[in-house]
Amino acid sequence: MEGFVAAYIFMLAAFTGYEVISRVPVILHTPLMSGSNFIHGVVLVGAMVALGNADTPLEQAIGFVAVLLGAANAAGGYVVTERMLAMFKNEKKGN
Amino acid sequence: MQEIRWLISASYFIAAILFILGLKKMSSPVTARKGIVWAGLGMVLATLVTFLTPGMPTGNIVLMTIAIAIGGSIAWVSGKKVAMTDMPQMVAIYNGMGGGAAAGIAAVEFARGHMAGTMLFTLATLGALIGSVSFSGSCVAFAKLQGLMKKAYRLPAQNTVNIALALVTLGLGIAIVWLGQAASPDPIHDLLFGKGPLAVPPWLLVGFFICALALGVVVTLPIGGADMPVVISLFNAFTGLAVGFEGYVMGNPALIIAGIVVGAAGTLLTQLMAKAMNRPITNILFQPISGEAQASGTVNGTMKEVSALDAAAMMHYANKVIIIPGYGMAVAGAQHKVREMTEWLENAGVDVRFAIHPVAGRMPGHMNVLLAEAGVPYDKIFDLEEINSDFNQADIALVIGANDVVNPVARTDKASPIYGMPILNADYASQVIVVKRGQGAGYSGIENALFYMENCRMLYGSAQKVIADVIQNLKTME
Secondary structure, three states: OOHHHHHHHHHHHHHHHHHHHOOOOHHHHHHHHHHHHHHHHHHHHHHHHHHHHOOOHHHHHHHHHHHHHHHHHHHHHHHHHHHHHHHHHHHHHHO | OHHHHHHHHHHHHHHHHHHHHHHHHHOOOOOHHHHHHHHHHHHHHHHHHHOOOOOOOHHHHHHHHHHHHHHHHHHHHHHHHOOHHHHHHHHHHHHHHHHHHHHHHHHHHHHHOOOOOHHHHHHHHHHHHHHHHHHHHHHHHHHHHOOOOOOOOOOOOHHHHHHHHHHHHHHHHHHHHHHHOOOOOOHHHHHHHOOOOOOOOHHHHHHHHHHHHHHHHHHHOOOOHHHHHHHHHHHHHHHHHHHHHHHHHHOOHHHHHHHHHHHHHHHHHHHHHHHHOOOOHHHHHHOOOOHHHHHOOOOOOOOOEOOHHHHHHHHHOOOEEEEEEOHHHHHHOOHHHHHHHHHHHHHOOOEEEEEEOOOOOOOOOHHHHHHHHHOOOHHHEEEHHHHHHHHHHOOEEEEEOOOHHHOOHHHHOOOOOOOOOOOOOHHHOOEEEEEEOOOOOOOOOOOOHHHHOOOEEEEEOOHHHHHHHHHHHHHHOO
16 A cells, blocks of 8 residues: 555544544543444454465464454454443433 | 456455444444444455465465454454453454454464665564564453453563563564565665664574563553553554554555554544553553552541441432443343332432543443443433532432542642542532442552541442342332
């Protein structure tokens, strides 16, 4: 990837993350930490490509572990966040 | 072939948008549930199209399907089964796995040896370092919160060890970047290092990963339970950064965007938490509150016990009660009993409210989540700033399994390690009742001056049982 294009992406993404979070009520801190934990589970995609390109058994073994860990990050992150946020159901009706 | 590549790129683009919108929605209580679903759709889309990537041998695709099935299903089931009170450590361990995956990507790329250019090597190495630290550190955090590891261990000369190990790891990393400069010409590298040799020896890589993993362990070991939320959040931001860096290595903008967004958001979240505790991140990492601190600040007086009957009567005839829940309530799983007790009190005409310290429990918002689970309405739950001025008018402050967050020495004793931390002013209430398992000091090991005050009564026992007793007694007063 062109060096500066990547640098721009880095910069804009950093601002986005900062802005998105900057006004959050305390009650959402835990679900939000959990939710952002889920989102970086997209590392799974990178691990899949790395394993896909692997040539030697060593690379395949490391890639396999990476995919396994990435999948656990994504799946576990989703379930836990979903369960936390499920509790906000009642409140919506109340308001 | 061209069409497939376009389809994949377009899908990653859509996934990135879904991640950002999902995160945005998750930052408001009204839309939070939609947010996770949107982000989830993005994840499914990105994962599915990745299978279409051209040029992947079938054997590797089979391997990755198996890995996803194993990792995904184990995490899914354990995430479904875990009790609400154990959520913090689950977040920690899943986050650590993400960091491990990022480090794994770097390891595969190092092993393949196709990377070229200083920028690529630098980011791959940085991502590997941060990911490894996040992985091993999160595992330690998990072990501590899960109770597999009881105490905070402190090595002699802890900070020196930390810094030395960090320097060694960095040194190895720089060596990798230096040696890793591949055959293709790269002006930045030539400028910085001159034309260098081309291969990275395997022992260097192995040594680097071992040091990085060890670094995560030694940094996390001495950190006590009260600081855990901040550390988990910090590692969450770390993993985000590592994912972003490896995204650059893989040439995948979806990874870069998701990773860096989480890195930035996580950093901000970490700062908010650290601020709430009035403990800068550097203090948390390098000057953990430890048991030794309790020597400073002995407290005079005695703790006065109260029975469940008396406590019930005091609250029954009070006008205003403020409940301060802490980790002790979570451990005992007493939130449902507390909700029930609240209802009995309200039937008796008592105004009951909840005061939540920003770092109560093991994560910010942990108490809110537990009380929500038990069915306590949100309009009864207040933040520190909202309710702290009301303790003056409260008849009873009921502290359930909280300790350091109500310790008045944070206001008065300059020598105390928690001096300056904002606390809930429970001591300003006319009467304080503290539900506590035993007579020991809090998680930080600091004596709590509140417990010895004239207007404070101790109600000993597990929160679950004690509150049940109080409810029994309240019933007899109807």
